[in-house]
Amino acid sequence: LNVYKVMSENITQAIALNGVVVTKQPLIKNMRIIKKETLKLIANWVSRSSDTAMVLENFIPPLLDAVLLDYQRTAVPDAREPEVLSCMSAIVNKLAGHITSEVPKIFDAVFECTLE
DSSP, rough: OOOHHHHHHHHHHHHHHHOOOGGGHHHHHHHHHHHHHHHHHHHEEEEEOHHHHHIIIIIIHHHHHHHHHEEEHOOOOGGGGTHHHHHHHHHHHHHHGGGGGGGGHHHHHHHHHHOO
């Protein structure tokens, strides 16, 4: 999760300094690949986890804070990672009724900015 945060911060700073054109540079593309693969890894881990209580209590709160905030604050739609949506879907599918209280937070973070 820390890798995801660092890559997000670096990409955000690069876009702020150099504009959206920076997303085409190899370094930024590689950072985005790291973010995507991190999200895929998280989704797979959550999907295969057998201890939903541990996942829900210890992993989901910091994950939602980091990933949803990053997705929501990314001003450039092309710089948002669609894997965030897949990851959130995997989490909600796995945790089902246990994550109901977090679903409005997820919807708030992803719906409006995704439709832009």
